[in-house]
Amino acid sequence: MKFKGVLLIAALTLTAVTAGYVIRFSPLFKSDGHSADVLNAAFAEQPVGYINRADSIGVANPDLQHISIQLHPNTTEAPLAAALKGLVADKDLLLTVVAGQDGALGMVTDGAFDDALRSLCRLLPDAKRVYLRWDPDMEVPVQRYSWQYQSPVDYIGAFRHVAKTCRNTKPALQIMWSPAGYPGTEEYWPGGDVVDAIGISVNGPSELAATAFPRDPDLRTSLRRKLIRTRLMNKPVWVFATGNDSLVNALQSDLREAAKELKRDSTWLFQEYTINPPKGRPANAPPLLGVYDPKQTLAGSKVVQAEHLFVDLVNIQTGSFARDFEAIVGRGHQVIVSVEPWRDGKVRKDSSVLQNTILGVYDEEFKSLFYTISKTNLPVYVRFAHEMEIPIHRYSWQSQDPVLYIKAYRHFMELGKGVKNVNKVWGPAGDRGSMEWYPGGDAVDFVSIAIYGLPDKNITDPTKQESFETIFNRKVWRMRWTSKPIFITEFGVKGPEDFQAEWLEKAGAVLAAHGEVVGVSYFNLADNPEVWGDIPPPDWGISQSTFDRFVGALKSGR
Template sequence: MKISRILMISAGVISTFLLVLFIQKLKSSSIISRDSLDSTSHEPVIGTFELNEQKMTYSFSHYFLKLDKHADAGSINKLIAQIPQAEHLIITILMPGTDFASVPNLLEEVREGDYDAKIEAFCLALAKRSGTIYLRWNPEMEVPVKLHPWQYQAPNDYIEAFNHFCKLAKSVFPAVKFVWGPAGYPGSDEYWPGPAFVDYISVTINGKSESAATAFPDVKDLEENVRRKIQRMRMFGKPVLVINAGTGSEADLKAALAKAAAGTRLNAKLLYQTQDTASTSKVTQRGAPLVGVYDPKELLVNSGLIGAEHVFVDLINVQNGQFERDFNAIVSRQHDVIVSVEPWHNAAVKKDSNVLSNVINGIYDAEFAEIYRVLSTSKRTVYLRFAHEMEIPIHRYAWQSQDPVLYIKAFRYFMHFNGSKNRRIKKVWGPAGDRGAIEWWPGDDVVDYISIAIYGLPDKNITDPEQQESFETVYNRKRYRMRLVKKPIFITEFGVKGPEDFQKRWLEKAAKIIGNAPEIKGVSYFNLVDNPKVWGDIPAPDWSVSKQTFQHFVKTLSTAR
């Protein structure tokens, strides 16, 4: 009796299981695919930029497809049949073709294989077509807006999903080619998926995503806009397709591309000459990092806790001899020197808004000669930083929000100035580490160290110290942005505000991160209130720390590596 009852229960369970499978299959077969050919998106490829090519060698046909998860071969074949045959066909895939809110975990779903059946079925159908087919998957990912579910996502999440899609598509359809499709917005490099699957890069002009973005000011001049976009792709070594994503004149855009291409080729030696060497440079720093301070009130410089001091130098400081006095004072304390040269406030030129052009045109040669003369008087190591934080889209400094090519020329001019071959002088490139910084990369031969700034305050309106970001959070974000250029890092500015117990905890955690990051050569704390003039009606943050708190930081750092 017991055996019979067990058999009856087992049979019931199996029957229920089979019924569930049948219902699921029935539901699956009744799903109506939401795939569609998006006839509203007409975005022609205007032309191609290649460094060594004068013009596009062939034309592209370009169509948009909205795809969901449903893998029905019949509906997919019908959809693809709507696209006319073309010798070179680009298909931009919007997967899925829905708004941001409807699929919040899209990239995770792609990585986890939820779309695999659809990708395989789609590529099997594509493989039957003639001509060369290029797939452009979920473009304009870097623009900080929420028009599509793949935007406003972590770069690594997008990269992993993109490469998953490409790898699977390539396994099914080996002849397919891929187009990585950023808009060309500042910070595109953060979403670079690597060269393994990318055959072309596309940038878009006047796209919907970029029109909705407010993170950076619009570039009004069409030729400059195109040029900046293609130059943002210079690190990747792939042809760049320029796509007209708006209603602008195709003739005007073609003319702008021709001028942008000519201007880029004119500066090709400047922009592209360090590609190979930058990728092979080695980070060799493994010892304890150098500890320095910017401490004009001299509260920490005689503490015995530091090995370097930071001094900011403008042109008047050089002209009136103040720089030499400050430099000699630091050297007399047996410290290395971090020198941040700010090429402005020239006593002879009241309005110095064109400081980068003045650098290139030799206007400041006398001051530069004096700087290098002073540096040569000491046997201490000098970390020489020039025109820092150039990439932030503000106008705190006269060299900010300028043409990157102009900045690069000025940086190289200064670093190649007479006397710059002194081996004790280490060349420091000093972005803040903000979005798009790599656009201002001046070349491997004029950079020994990368400097970034790390402050706990993410927004000037925050008054609660606990709302500040950790050193680790800021550092990881900024280090990632520097990943394309393999140089050791010198954090020439960092600081945290708040009560002493909070500063102590923040700095203790920072010391542990620094101590376990062999790429960090040194750090320099900003021991002062920030410049009140740039904070308006809001009190400037006070980054100053007590000697006891700083001592705890240095002690923690000494045991961390």
């Protein structure tokens, strides 16, 4: 096989001397008893190229040699020096370093690998650029390697420790953070202060084994989506591929095309993203309390401040939205408006709703909606095409290209730009990969997430539901990139009344403790039976007494 530049693959492993060390990579030849050198082909990717938005999103051809090393706490300098012997003098170096036993993240953070890392870094050449790439593909939801399927916080802590330890030893070292580019990439971001470059991989064995998300139709689409998932981080992005020269050549062409597309949309695609604490609600004030309550069993409560409307195109066309909106305002309540751009009474093509939105096909309806909203001085929270990131087809705007969605969202919100009482709400479910669809901070005032106790639709036992806190922590972590206040526009729990009451009481305490949550709205109805097939749809409806227990916990914080 021919390689671009020189691709060297070396590896290093040591026989475990402490109980509990597990070697995950099978050696292709045995050591001589003194040297621990083994060939490790686990990360033998070829470099494809890189793009750097600082260079006007230019594409460069790779000129790297690649060495992959497996490290253990008791690795010494001799086998490391042997692995680095074949370096080519005039080539930059990509050094992939992987930890080869279970529990490695905690061991790294605790300093167990420090001596081995320092030994390695001392041996690295000074006369060339060296990228150190540690434990790649961490975000892929498989268990191929010990650092996968682990807490993002644990991975980040270990990565930062590695980066700081290595930089203290070799200040010129370039630290590379290297996810596969799978959905959820941004959850594992360790911070720009410890990352010099990003590496993403195409056609890697971890990703090929993953089943959490549908496969992209082709490698060009896959590469483009991976690049979009790294747009939040302003660092050069390297692309690596597992495969032959023919694949690499094809990907180089794909990379050039992807760079052109990214440059075209760069104004809003590459905003500056910094993770900062969002501005929350006033101290000691509970969040705004709303309900989706079409049967009006809770909306009459004195504590309710907002009501939620789900609005499709025909609702606007027939005037039913205006009537429902005016009725809510007449009750003195603020309004949450979830705009669903489909079910068009004029029979325009429903399957292309995002493209239709961009082309202005629905502008008449959307302008009418914003006109209705403008007739009150009360705040209105407008959420467009919610839960877009879930890889299903319940709504025609789901499972679509993220750039298409972002353009549609931005077009819609632009139509309401002059309406002063509109609060722009971006409403993913908060699932893995949500940030790929983020439309940019200038087009978002609040981030909405949905929290329902069911982790899987096939679970019928209500006691198998997750706690509100578990779901909340997972989803808010994903939203931290936005630095925006949180408005939970949908949440609910099914089951017997005592179970619902206990779940909601705990939810109220969680919400009271999180000042970044400015509003919550309970979904007081059963879901649509058509979506659930043979399984009874979950009924999230609650009694007034259960609602009162939730409100009490929300106000008291316990």
